[in-house]
Every structure is written in structure tokens, then in C-alpha cells.
Amino acid sequence: MTVPHVLRHWRDYLELCKPGVVALMVFTAVVGMLLVDPQYIHWQPMLLACIGIALSAGSAAAINHLVDRQVDAQMARTRARPLPTGNIRTVEAVAFAIILGVAGLAVLFFWVNPLTALLTFLSLIGYAFIYTLYLKRATPQNIVIGGAAGAAPPVLGWTAMEGAINEYSLLLFLIIFVWTPPHFWALAIHRREEYAKVDIPMLPVTHGDRFTRLQILLYTVLLFLVTLLPYLTGMSGLIYLAGAMLFGALYIYYAIQLKVSDDPALPMQAFRFSITYLMGIFAALLLDRYLPLAYNALVG
Template sequence: MMSEATVPMTPLWRDYLELTKPRVVALMIVTALIGMCMAVPGWVPWQPLVLGNLGIALCAGAAAAINHIVDERIDLQMARTQTRPVATGRISQRDAILFATALALLGVWILVMWVNVLTAVLTVASLIGYAFIYTMFLKRATPQNIVIGGLAGAAPPLLGWTAVTGEVHGHALLLVLIIFAWTPPHFWALAIHRREEYATVGIPMLPVTHGVRFTALHILLYTIIMFLITLMPFATHMSGIIYLVGAVVLGVIFLYWSVEIMRGRNEHAPMKTFKYSITYLLVLFIVMLVDHWVLGLMI
């Protein structure tokens, strides 16, 4: 652990904000918001829009804080995580646990009181899946950790949908399926770039256990699967031609980067793929939403 003299003097509120992984939570809330908007033909009612997203965000932040707590030892040994608040001691394990508990309880209370019980139950299930089943067990147990554990991270569109409608719908599950298929190529690209660090801390990521070439092949295969799944909203009449064009263009670019990783001639391809994958998901869902509203105006 860093000595007191080397611990960065960061304002405390920023340390607690960092515990919640705000960038990750922001992407999750965007996908939850898309789920809400896709669930209704017009504007989303203010209560699920504001309080639903707040409750989901608080629970997601709690899950992220638990990840910091559980991965303290690992974080200290990895370059991209060694300055995290719990790892450096800026926030103690006890305080981080209290913070995560408070966020989770407040988030669930908001969802139960002002949204609906179904959304609260599914949000808690997602929190348990990511913070405990994935972080505490799967992450250290199998190179398929990202594939199995990805379901928890894919839940936000479903949570957004149920927050508005109070029911699980096939179209909401299709949104979950898109993120579920997107997760392995997204994260394995980063894992290739960080494979030496994962090996050092004993995390059995696919590039560590099976090598870069094997992982690159799986990134390409999962990208193809993801590309085909992203065509399903058009095939099921959930979305129209605007979405189809956007999904094809974005998907072809993703396939290009997957092939670049497979070729192995560009050492920067894994990180470029990882960064593009974040843009890809965000833009894909925005295009889906634009298409939804355009179709709504035409009907």
C-alpha cells in the first residue's frame, strides 16, 4: 500500500465519486434511458424518468463501490487502477462498505416507493450479479468470466423498460441481448492490452489462459454474433430503416477492428477496438432512439 506521503491529496467528495465509477454508470444510465424511451410511443413520464434513473444509478454506483472493495489487492498491482481510493487508503474498507450499503438501500427504496417493485427486484439482482457473483467469484474462477458475468451489466435497458411499463417485454430482452453480445469483444480487447497485468495478479482472463491469437478469434466471432443480433430490432419491426443503416455502418467498423486484432499487425488495434466499442454502443442506441421517434411521428 502507498505510504501516507505518496497518497494523492484528492478532495474527499471526489474519492467517493470515483468509487461509483461515474463514467461506467453514465453509460449504463444512457442504455436504461433508451430502454425507457423505447417502451413508450411518446415522452417518458417524469417519475420513472427521474426517479427510475436515480434509483438505478445509485444501485449501480453501490455495485461499483463493492468492486473497489473486493479488488483492493488487485488494483494496487495494476497501472490503470493503482490510484483508486480504496487501493491507496484514501477511503478505508469500512467507509467504502458503509457508502456502498447506503447507496444500495437508498436506490432500492426509491425504486420500491416511486417506481415499481419489479424494477427494484431486477436492479437488486443485477447488483448481486455484478458485485458478488462476478467480482467475488467468476472473475477469479474462469476465463469465461466476462461472458457469464456480462448479463448483469446488460440489464439497464430492461430496468429502464420495466420502470416505465412494469412488465418484461421481448423487445426489452432484445436490448439486453445486444449488450450481452457486445461485452466480450469490448472487454477482451482491453484484456489483450492489459494481459501482462492480469497475469501478474492471477486473474484468468482469456488472453492469459489461452493466448492472444485464441482471444482475437473469439473477439471476431462474438463481433459477428453481435452484428447479427443488432439486426434483429429491424427484423422484428422494433426499429426501422434509420436504425438498420446505422447498425450496419457501426457494425462494419467494429468488424474491421476485430479483423485488425486477428491479423496481429497493429499493436494499437486492441485499445482502438476497446475505445471504439464504447462509442459504438452509445451511438447505436442513440440511432435506435432517433429511429423510434421518427417512426412515432410517421405513424
């Protein structure tokens, strides 16, 4: 992997990092940072934490590409990825993943704090190896168990600022953990035949379409209840509660439609909305925290 090669294929290397996924993870990490007591928020470690988390997440994504390269070549959704097309060789992807991972963890360890580096390392191992190498092919509950790694960013962000794990950060973890199965199962319904073709035991493949739609509805109702916890525990106020109830009602509507209708467009509509939902919930947390502060500053 040379610099000229990276420059020529920068779009392919960017694709290896799954930029959309990384952006969502950094966003939820930033929310975790900004919900910390203001006395702990400092912009330099915050920026460095974002860089370290993004690099580490990009490394995990690149490893995911490496492990799934043969499967990706057989699926319509993924056959145009850099490794199946040959735009990036396996050895180059390995080097790229190692460089990103080492750089990200080094930034976190030396310029943020060792605890954040350790937790980030564990989430990297959880996603890139435990989920991708084992769980994904071992059980239809793969995304339920493996979702723990993807739910870590708010905890990482909070820990980056405070230097300790806070119980409120674990509520944010819980929200993403419960959100992950209905989010991904909607995509799995849409891509059921492709997963079956490559023998990946996603829930729609092993238990059927109807059962998966029921599970999506049940998890969405559970998610609605879980998103009330920040208000019930005193972490947030009425602004967040209003946002959580609005977005939760919309998500339940999509889940009910998915359960009662066979419209082939609904699974992807529900999948896309689930991303909007998560961003909306976390944005509501920020608005709840900072709108009153802004108001008090203006009138004070």
C-alpha cells in the same frame, strides 16, 4: 464516514462509483424507457428510475472496488484508485456502498415499482458478488457469464415504465450481452501481463493472445447479426437498420484489424470504439423511434 470527510474526498467517492460505467448504464436504461409505448412514458418515474438505477450501479461499483482492492494495488491501471492509495478506508467504502445500494433500491421500490427494484437488486448481486467475488477468478469465461448483470439496464428502464418485462427489452439485453466479451477482451489483451501477475484468468492469460483475437472477431460478427433482430422483429425501422449496419461494419473492421495486425495500439483503439459503437447503436434506436414522430408533428 462523516460529511466533512466526504466533502474533502468527493472525487475519490465519485471514483468509487465508476462514473463512466454508471453513465453508460443509465444511458442504455434511458433508451429502454424511451422505446416503450409513449402512453407509458411519464417524466417523474423516469427521472426517479434513473436516480435509483444510478445509485444501485454506483453501489455495485463500490463493492467491486472493495473486493478488488488488493489486486488493484498491484496493477498499474488501478493502483491510483481510492482504496489502494488509502484516500478512502475500507470501512468508509463499505458504508458508502451500503448507503448507495439501500437508497437506490428504496427509490425504485417506493417511487417506481417493485419489479424494477427486484431486477435491479438481482443485477447488483450478479455483478458485485457473483461476478466480482467468484466468476472473475474462477473461469476465463468470467466476462461472458458475468456480462448478464451489465446487460440489464435496458430491461430495468423498460420495466420502470411498463411495470412488466417486454420481449423487445430482452433484445436490448441480448445486444449488450453479446457486446460485452469483445469489448472487454480487447482491454484484457492490452493488460494481459497485469492480469497474469495477479492470477486473474482472463482469456488472453489462459488461452493466449491469438485465440482471444479470434474470439473477438467471432463475437463481433455474432453481434452484427444480433443487432439486426430489432429490425427483423419489427421493433425498429430502416433508420435503425442503416445505423446498425454502419456501426457494425466499422466494428467488424476493427476486429479484423485486431486479428491480422500486431499493432500494440489496436487493442485499446478497438476497446474505445466499442463504447462508441454501443452508444451509436442505441442512439440509432432512438432516432428511428422519434425522427418519424417529429416529422409527422411538423407536417401534420
